[in-house]
Amino acid sequence: MLSATCRRLVPALRGPRTPSAVAGRYLLAPGVRSFADQSDRAEEPRTFHPALLRFLVCPLSKKPLRYEASTNELINEELGIAYPIIDGIPNMIPQAARTIRQNKKQEEVEQH
Known part of the structure; x- marks a missing residue:
């Protein structure tokens, strides 16, 4: 049983590293922007509060x-x-x- 599960997981793990557009929408928490959205804006320096x-x-x-x-x-x-x-x-x-x-x-x- 474990080996059957591993056989199904191996192709998924070897597949593309980035999620599809549909999966990406559901993997992100509400209000969180994807990495693609973040790369469009200029890098903002983080400051200590x-x-x-x-x-x-x-x-x-x-x-x-x-x-x-x-x-x-x-x-x-x-x-x-x-x-x-x-x-x-x-x-x-x-x-x-x-x-x-x-x-x-x-x-x-x-x-x-």
Whole structure:
């Protein structure tokens, strides 16, 4: 029984990768445009919405973050790190964060 089902599925899987126009209309959720419709318009850059700061915290310190629009980053002042925002999506992986200030000891040495 399983092998019969597999025999029927194999030709369907090897068939065309794009659905027919009729199937495409029913596969999309209401209000969702197909990829063909989306390619007609210019690519819109995605931006970060600052209202998300109510929900986002630093994964390391669990403290609130500050949005810096000029650099398009989320800043943790306490740790001195900045998380990049790419296409409107914050990259909250600690390894992706950059240091925004030097160690306190290095700052003290430079001041004296």
